[in-house]
Amino acid sequence: MVKKYENLYINGQWVKSGSGDIHDIINPATGDVAVQIPMSGEDDVIRAISAARAAFTAWSQTTAQERSDYLNAIADEMDKRADDFSRALTLTLGCPKSVAPWLQVAGNSNGFRNYAKRAFHMERVDKRDGFKVVKEPIGVCTLINPWNYPLGQLTGKLAPALAAGCTVVCKPAEQTPLQDIIMAEIVDKIGLPAGVFNLILGEGAVLGPTLCGHEYVDMVSFTGSTRAGVYISQYAAPTIKRVTLELGGKSPYIITEDADLESAVRDCVAKVMMNTGQSCNAPTRLLIARSRYEEAVAIAKEAAEKASAADPNKDCTHVGPMSTERQRQTVLGYIETGIGEGARLVTGGAEMPEGLERGAYVRPTIFADVSNDMTIAQEEIFGPVLCMIAYDGIDQAVAMANDSQYGLSSHVFAKDEEAALAIATRIRAGQCFIQGGSFNGEAPFGGYKQSGNGREWGEEGLHEYCEIKAIIS
Ligand code: NAD
Secondary structure (H helix, E strand, C coil): CCEECCEEEECCEEEECCCCEEEEEECCCCCCEEEEEEECCHHHHHHHHHHHHHHHHHHHCCCHHHHHHHHHHHHHHHHHCHHHHHHHHHHHHCCCCCCHHHHHHCCHHHHHHHHHHHHHHHHCCEEECCEEEEEEECCEEEEECCCCCHHHHHHHHHHHHHHHCCEEEEECCCCCCHHHHHHHHHHHHHCCCCCCEEECCCCHHHHHHHHHHCCCCCEEEEECCHHHHHHHHHHHHHHCCEEEEECCCCCEEEECCCCCHHHHHHHHHHHHHHHHHCCCCCCCEEEEEHHHHHHHHHHHHHHHHHCCECCCCCCCCCECCCCCHHHHHHHHHHHHHHHHCCCEEEECCCCCCCCCCCCCCCCCEEEECCCCCCHHHHCCCCCCEEEEEEECCHHHHHHHHHCCCEECCCEEECCCHHHHHHHHCCCCCCCCEECCCCCCCCCCECCEECCEECCECHHHHHHCCEEEEEEEC
């Protein structure tokens, strides 16, 4: 029996959608309907924005202690609902059940706790010569998220917005609304004041113009494709809203000639295959000194073959299906393009993984003999596909790393940390992981160039939701 969700969450109430439309969410592991959700109409969006606007005056004037208490209460409830979050991720995203708890769920409640502490930063007064500078919440925020890390992306926006004193309208991706529905249940349970958190569900392309263009909205925070980011910026432009964008990436991973090749290549392959290749910061361009190229290809091949795609409900699966059949077709299209452009298919390819007959699966794929100007090296594939590129000299490696429309993330593995740091400072990207470093929820996250603008997480994540006021005497 398919579970059917009936309601949106607007102004502290569970309400029926005005459109009456129902959307089937497909389980990507099987192709069967997983759950059904209501789709919001434009009237629902306007109701949600109006509720957020009405709630803003009181919420923005709560004390930091009050907001901090609410955020900590949300965190405690999130811990109690951790299994529900994980199950939802396996069902709708196909995230393996052995992976979802640590990759997608753990850490988010602490994200809320960290912003519970940062709520007090809103009360700091910066006294300067003849004037004071204070921070105030920007207002009503629309939070639009994609499907790849739906809970993490919600936390990275919602926790700082609430800590700052903003009110919000959340719109998750069509494929993965369940974490936002669970979050609505949580805020309802802890008694967050009505209108502070509102949830609408539906298609971004349909709801976007109102969600991002309405006069009552002060800020839009978006994660997703560069294509949608451009539309969102256009909807927001006539009313001069603040827009923060976390967009795509094609991140480089430079391994120097004298580095520990085995550790570095394995680290890169693991990060590409993580979340079945659906990470915007995945290091999908591996840059290797020509003298060690074939050695690196052999290590990558072995690592990718160990990571074969399988049923996400099996205990030992690390790579599941793509999020949707549409995403699978996109990735297979890029694999065909890579072969057509003359790249060497080392392992993987467009066939279904062995032992699987249905589901949106793609084989972990490694391409060698890739040049940085090929389509597969320039466009975001968003699947378990790694491109290996040879370089002659570190200056060429840095130049190729920077030769991309994107600048979200980057990696350097050198002989030692000092050597890696010297290269890290030359790369145009919002993050650089050195010597195998991995995601840190306290570090600011965001892109240079067409990977977006603004930062999420950490202290910088709070600043995005603030206005600055100078009080002059
Ligand atoms: P998308 O950008 O179309 O969707 C992401 C979110 O934006 C969803 O909630 C969607 O409903 C909404 N949206 C879409 N068009 C909108 C519009 N015109 N106005 C307002 N909201 C809109 O992404 P997708 O189709 O789910 O994935 C396509 C590609 O995006 C992927 O292949 C990948 O390259 C990229 N992507 C990047 C990230 C990231 O974290 N940076 C995440 C997911 C997808």
